[in-house]
Amino acid sequence: xxxxxxxxxxxxxxxxxxxxxxxxxxxxxxxxxxxxxxxxxxxxxxxxxxxxxxxxxxxxxxxxxxxxxxxxxxxxxxxxxxxxxxxxxxxxxxxxxxxxxxxxxxxxxxxxxxxxxxxxxxxxxxxxxxxxxxxxxxxxxxxxxxxxxxxxxxxxxxxxxxxxxxxxxxxxxxxxxxxxxxxxxxxxxxxxxxxxxxxxxxxxxxxxxxxxxxxxxxxxxxxxxxxxxxxxxxxxxxxxxxxxxxxxxxxxxxxxxxxxxxxxxxxxxxxxxxxxxxxxxxxxxxxxxxxxxxxxxxxxxxxxxxxxxxxxxxxxxxxxxxxxxxxxxxxxxxxxxxxxxxxxxxxxxxxxxxxxxxxxxxxxxxxxxxxxxxxxxxxxxxxxxxxxxxxxxxxxxxxxxxxxxxxxxxxxxxxxxxxxxxxxxxxxxxxxxxxxxxxxxxxxxxxxxxxxxxxxxxxxxxxxxxxxxxxxxxxxxxxxxxxxxxxxxxxxxxxxxxxxxxxxxxxxxxxxxxxxxxxxxxxxxxxxxxxxxxxxxxxxxxxxxxxxxxxxxxxxxxxxxxxxxxxxxxxxxxxxxxxxxxxxxxxxxxxxxxxxxxxxxxxxxxxxxxxxxxxxxxxxxxxxxxxxxxxxxxxxxxxxxxxxxxxxxxxxxxxxxxxxxxxxxxxxxxxxxxxxxxxxxxxxxxxxxxxxxxx
Numbered sequence: 001x002x003x004x005x006x007x008x009x010x011x012x013x014x015x016x017x018x019x020x021x022x023x024x025x026x027x028x029x030x031x032x033x034x035x036x037x038x039x040x041x042x043x044x045x046x047x048x049x050x051x052x053x054x055x056x057x058x059x060x061x062x063x064x065x066x067x068x069x070x071x072x073x074x075x076x077x078x079x080x081x082x083x084x085x086x087x088x089x090x091x092x093x094x095x096x097x098x099x100x101x102x103x104x105x106x107x108x109x110x111x112x113x114x115x116x117x118x119x120x121x122x123x124x125x126x127x128x129x130x131x132x133x134x135x136x137x138x139x140x141x142x143x144x145x146x147x148x149x150x151x152x153x154x155x156x157x158x159x160x161x162x163x164x165x166x167x168x169x170x171x172x173x174x175x176x177x178x179x180x181x182x183x184x185x186x187x188x189x190x191x192x193x194x195x196x197x198x199x200x201x202x203x204x205x206x207x208x209x210x211x212x213x214x215x216x217x218x219x220x221x222x223x224x225x226x227x228x229x230x231x232x233x234x235x236x237x238x239x240x241x242x243x244x245x246x247x248x249x250x251x252x253x254x255x256x257x258x259x260x261x262x263x264x265x266x267x268x269x270x271x272x273x274x275x276x277x278x279x280x281x282x283x284x285x286x287x288x289x290x291x292x293x294x295x296x297x298x299x300x301x302x303x304x305x306x307x308x309x310x311x312x313x314x315x316x317x318x319x320x321x322x323x324x325x326x327x328x329x330x331x332x333x334x335x336x337x338x339x340x341x342x343x344x345x346x347x348x349x350x351x352x353x354x355x356x357x358x359x360x361x362x363x364x365x366x367x368x369x370x371x372x373x374x375x376x377x378x379x380x381x382x383x384x385x386x387x388x389x390x391x392x393x394x395x396x397x398x399x400x401x402x403x404x405x406x407x408x409x410x411x412x413x414x415x416x417x418x419x420x421x422x423x424x425x426x427x428x429x430x431x432x433x434x435x436x437x438x439x440x441x442x443x444x445x446x447x448x449x450x451x452x453x454x455x456x457x458x459x460x461x462x463x464x465x466x467x468x469x470x471x472x473x474x475x476x477x478x479x480x481x482x483x484x485x486x487x488x489x490x491x492x493x494x495x496x497x498x499x500x501x502x503x504x505x506x507x508x509x510x511x512x513x514x515x516x517x518x519x520x521x522x523x524x525x526x527x528x529x530x531x532x533x534x535x536x537x538x539x540x541x542x543x544x545x546x547x548x549x550x551x552x553x554x555x556x557x558x559x560x561x562x563x564x565x566x567x568x569x570x571x572x573x574x575x576x577x578x579x580x581x582x583x584x585x586x587x588x589x590x591x592x593x594x595x596x597x598x599x600x601x602x603x604x605x606x607x608x609x610x611x612x613x614x615x616x617x618x619x620x621x622x623x624x625x626x627x628x629x630x631x632x633x634x635x636x637x638x639x640x641x642x643x644x645x646x647x648x649x650x651x652x653x654x655x656x657x658x659x660x661x662x663x664x665x666x667x668x669x670x671x672x673x674x675x676x677x678x679x680x681x682x683x684x685x686x687x688x689x690x691x692x693x694x695x
Contacts, residue, residue, distance in 0.1 A: 025041060071364035103597075314338060
């Protein structure tokens with residue numbers, strides 16, 4: 001039986017009702033994520049609907065004219081989608097400028113520009129696997145990833161249809177069969193890749209156009225097979241519609257953040273959506289389409305696109321406006337404001353631009369040129385804001401380097417040295433180095449080391465005069481907190497106190513057991529890293545005078561028995577080779593969430609108020625986490641503990657500005673600037689352990 005020919009159709013109210021279900025799932029999930037944990041599947045429903053409707057339009061054009069006018073198709077999409085999208089992006093950019101702290105400008109404006117160019121999904125995919133960016137605060141436009149994937153579909157899909165039409169003409173094949181076959185092959189290939197990538201690279205798979213294309217394709221194949229038709233038997237149609245709708249709602253209630261998407265779980269949502277669309281409107285009183293075609297439902301469906309655009313920026317920016325997390329009432333007001341803004345956008349922006357004959361916007365070239373110009377203006381504004389922060393960051397970095405090189409009295413950790421006189425230094429009372437905008441970049445960047453740690457066979461990244469055998473040679477092992485300690489050690493290496501072999505991997509604790517890393521690619525990298533590290537250390541242990549290790553103790557692992565036994569399992573074989581191990585107690589951690597970054601608070605207060613208003617409670621930042629290093633050292637010979645806590649905290653508090661230095665770059669890592677000022681005190685601590693001799 002050949003594919004059904006596409007036939008003209010009016011707007012189907014039950015599909016508008018299904019859109020209302022999809023947008024409500026997403027909006028309610030974002031407003032109350034704990035109540036509707038799987039509401040994010042609304043975007044999958046949208047993808048299927050878009051694939052069905054857009055492919056149906058393309059197929060009808062092929063049937064009517066025998067070709068596809070790419071310029072006209074893309075111009076229609078521009079007139080339909082871009083006015084509202086750019087209105088929200090522009091308004092969001094203004095909101096960021098007025099209310100969001102400078103330290104978030106670079107991330108937020110970068111994502112606004114990416115959204116304006118419809119590549120936000122790839123920007124988020126990159127950040128998801130970037131260990132430094134993985135703790136980014138949610139941006140007010142990150143929901144544009146779905147629109148980016150959809151726009152990329154709108155660019156590629158008509159090219160596929162046109163290619164199939166040309167192929168059919170050259171081979172004298174049936175256009176309907178050829179288009180169906182080509183779209184079917186692409187859909188199956190995307191589904192296969194999606195199932196594989198969701199398992200092996202989940203962070204990228206979630207945002208990737210290639211892993212999502214099959215969801216659009218499922219709707220497209222439905223359009224190819226049934227055209228604008230639906231199930232004709234009313235009772236079957238009603239049952240099918242109920243089954244599909246109940247599966248969608250069931251998935252929204254039972255799925256969670258841990259459900260792998262868009263893998264096999266997405267198949268269930270897509271099939272259910274296809275079922276609802278295929279069922280159509282049976283007209284029976286007990287059919288769910290009586291609800292889907294109810295006027296309030298179709299109204300929400302009509303404004304669903306703008307609802308999706310507006311709700312997330314309001315939710316993200318409002319806390320910066322009111323200086324607190326929105327409560328229940330505020331979230332209800334956001335919902336109401338979303339509906340009102342969406343209605344106004346539909347009436348005064350979307351519809352007028354879509355139907356206007358003014359300004360020659362009906363001409364494809366004019367519409368496409370206008371879209372390009374709007375994108376250029378938006379990207380230009382975002383770039384200017386990004387560079388404003390970048391210049392400030394570079395100035396701060398230069399100042400930090402000069403101060404560390406020729407440090408004034410009581411600068412940084414020296415302010416907590418009981419032997420230092422004249423502290424606090426009045427000259428530093430207004431100092432904050434690095435600034436809140438520069439803190440995020442005050443990180444020990446060793447790009448060559450990152451590549452080396454991911455390469456097999458594993459080789460160390462070396463610092464200092466490794467060839468001078470008179471200098472103690474040290475291995476530094478651990479996660480990003482061990483890396484954050486490196487600026488202190490590199491200062492010692494510059495003075496030929498020691499030389500270094502660095503072995504670090506993000507989130508990867510040197511201990512036996514499964515790393516507790518959510519991102520599978522980073523978890524796999526850590527597993528591979530540790531599998532190679534231990535045999536390498538056993539072969540080369542004689543090269544090292546001692547080993548230094550530390551890690552984020554708040555980032556626990558899943559060990560065989562306990563954190564202590566997990567540490568001892570890898571330490572014992574090394575100390576039996578008579579190589580001492582120095583464990584450094586972890587620095588205080590402001591918290592696990594990106595919002596715990598002290599710079600968020602510092603952005604709103606003066607330097608004089610910084611510690612009073614932004615300082616950390618020692619019990620929460622340091623003492624509430626058990627110290628597995630200390631416990632392991634107490635039961636393991638040839639091991640030593642270095643505790644530098646007094647340079648971070650007093651008995652009750654942990655300042656975030658010490659001696660004019662901004663201590664934290666984010667929610668757990670210390671800045672390079674502060675780490676460098678710790679070098680003399682780390683040196684003294686190593687001398688006290690006896691593993692290092694005075695030079």
